[in-house]
Amino acid sequence: MKDFGSDKKNVIQANLDAQKIAFAPIMFQAAKSLRNLGILEYLFRNNKATVKTIASALNLSIYGVKVLLEAGLSLELVYLKNNEFLLTKTGYFILRDKMTNINMDFTQDVNYMAMNHLEKSIVNGKPEGLKELGDWDTVYVGLSELPGKSKKSWFDFDHYYSDYTFPEVMPILFKDHPKSFLDVGGNTGKFSMQCAAYDPNVKITILDLPGQVNVARKNIAKAGFEDRISAIEINLLDKTIPFPKGFDIIWMSQFIDCFSLEEISGLFKRAYESMNVDASFYILETFWDLQKFQASTYSLHATSLYFTTVANGNSQMYHSQDILSVIENTGFVVDELHEMIGMSHTLIKCKKK
Amino acid sequence: MKDFGSDKKNVIQANLDAQKIAFAPIMFQAAKSLRNLGILEYLFRNNKATVKTIASALNLSIYGVKVLLEAGLSLELVYLKNNEFLLTKTGYFILRDKMTNINMDFTQDVNYMAMNHLEKSIVNGKPEGLKELGDWDTVYVGLSELPGKSKKSWFDFDHYYSDYTFPEVMPILFKDHPKSFLDVGGNTGKFSMQCAAYDPNVKITILDLPGQVNVARKNIAKAGFEDRISAIEINLLDKTIPFPKGFDIIWMSQFIDCFSLEEISGLFKRAYESMNVDASFYILETFWDLQKFQASTYSLHATSLYFTTVANGNSQMYHSQDILSVIENTGFVVDELHEMIGMSHTLIKCKKK
Structure with missing residues (x-):
């Protein structure tokens, strides 16, 4: 480091x-x-x-x-x-300022009460603050039931930091005219639909939890993309379930920060095993060491503690070296690394060694 | 200003x-x-x-x-x-650093949960956060029953910012060999006992709420000062109850920040009415505009919001001009003004005009 x-x-x-x-x-x-x-x-x-x-x-x-x-x-x-x-x-x-207000509301509505349990979360390795919002093991299970203002503040925060990056990554992703994407952790389908709109021939498959897949399917139907975007329910943490094969691009956008390094290793391995030699594996992520502004690093360090106390108790906004090590250990090589997508994202393109 | x-x-x-x-x-x-x-x-x-x-x-x-x-x-x-x-x-x-730790524990144990009700406290003019600690109208009524760590953190904070000033003010107060003090809001008797120890002939009378007077009496007895320090229970907010007369010095140390400007006006009037022309009225207080360090001003501005949300809903750490106006309107003149007693206090000596 x-x-x-x-x-x-x-x-x-x-x-x-x-x-x-x-x-x-x-x-x-x-x-x-x-x-x-x-x-x-x-x-x-x-x-x-x-x-x-x-x-x-x-x-x-x-x-x-x-x-x-x-x-x-x-x-x-x-x-x-x-x-x-x-x-x-x-x-x-x-x-x-929109970002400042989104951050502030996220701190208040999702984290203020919960963060009072940070110390205990560290000691117990569990998101002990989550009980202030509901009775779930991780926040992801409860997203659709978050109480009061916390739901809006959670989704505003989540979407704000990914939506604006998509237009910028499209030309990079579509440079070699990929025919198919596997959108791992595709959530409510925002990225997949932007892909489908960007290229009239591309086909996309979303992998995510049942709750998210249900919402994604509705959004996809509403946008008229059922013929080109499908969604598969999967427990992504189950290492024994392989990813479907044969995609030109495997895509993980602002996704791995929801997992521990060990879990990320399992996800990368399954990505690796599902890929042909010509396929590409793209990771879009915010790394705290690759920020242009101290304000961004500050926000990422604070957001890590949301993962500790509210989300799952074991993930964070990573240092780029944390993830580059997992990439290497999985057997990938970094083919391209685009710093500063949008205001604070990095796009990493991996190929099989 | x-x-x-x-x-x-x-x-x-x-x-x-x-x-x-x-x-x-x-x-x-x-x-x-x-x-x-x-x-x-x-x-x-x-x-x-x-x-x-x-x-x-x-x-x-x-x-x-x-x-x-x-x-x-x-x-x-x-x-x-x-x-x-x-x-x-x-x-x-x-x-x-002792001060930093006292501030931090005060923020956590007394204010963290309560401060979530700041906005409502401002709107309603009541310390709406106090219910997080107990069912009282003001924190002063509940001091001896504060739950868990909040009691220690409250008293540590309160004492830290007054105790260290007393040695420095003694030579100023005793310069003209006063024979008697009226210690208004004397709390648990700390100041009065230091006076009694400093001058073997001085006599002091404490005025405070019954709860505080009870504790003060015990401390005074323990220190063997019963012959020279007495304590009177009084509701200081009742404007119809005059202060006892004939004291050489009336003393209010870190006391007026617990009252609104209107209440302070009532206290000063009763002090005025109880004084002979030769008597002096001393106020020891921290004013946010008379600080040497930005850190002190910052702490005082934050502490004001504790008064808003937890203590009483209507007092604060004042600007010196707020209090100098009340002094003047009461009919006093400022005879001496000592800035920087200890790290952040100001001592004001008033005489009748």
């Missing part, structure tokens, strides 16, 4: 950062309240305002607006000039 | 800061687990180590140690060099 980070901060800065961590959940809730109660929106629309003006306009107490905006000063969401508050760029991100 | 903050960050930094906020509760739990599971301690004692070595030494899974340490990289608690992790200064603060 490449070196990462340093200890170059001075003590004053280190102390400030430590206090930011120590009060983090409190200040998170402050930022969320500033957003949800319309205070940031008011500043955005009116450029600047006093506590009193905002309280009156939003029908909130002066006290309430005051403590939130003062927290907003330390959060650097707002600043104070001539007794009036103004929005900062960070405040604008919290107010309007 | 003086201007505070600015909008000078670039967009990259603003985005990073926004993601840090968006994932804050998750990363807080990561930091706490790194501390509680002994991982930071192991790095402190051994200088550096691989994931595997730490996992083996602490009897934790490689996976668990790995996801936590990777989160630790983004939290800048650790850094990675030649495949080994090392502790940073920030990591040391989270591991060993």
